[in-house]
Amino acid sequence: MSNPTFRSGPITFPVITDVTKFRLVKVADGGVSHAAADGKIFGAVTENGSAPADADSNSLVLGSPNSVAVHVGPATVPLEVAGTASEIKAGDAVYAAADGKVSKSGSVVVGVAARDGSGKTVKTLLSTPIPV
Secondary structure, three states, X not given: OOOOOOOOOXXXXXXXXXXXXXXXXXXXXXXXXXXXXXXXXXXXEOOOEOOOOOOOOOOOOOXXXXXXEEEOOOOEEEEEEOOOHHHOOOOOEEEEOHHHOEEOOOOOEEEEEOOOOEOOEEEEEEOOOEOO
């Protein structure tokens, strides 16, 4: 009998295009990038990540990491809202929006609000991955 290779928690992926924390991501071409409002959604990132770039010689600047932890359901993470976060209340469905953000309405449900939205984010209980 074999043991599972993954039980719970985030999974690390390389970044293929820059990603911003608190956004939904898709997995394609061997890495992650922001998800679209109506496409496949694998999970969410909680830190910024940058696509690999050639390093300048004699530079000590590291920049963002080129791999990130991707959280999948049933994790609860803050997600950036496209629009007004305070319109989303605890218990409301949370939908995918453009550029990896979420909104109060849409066509792809990514989870349920665990708390009322505030500022620019809403804490969301993820129901990802979603193979649309």
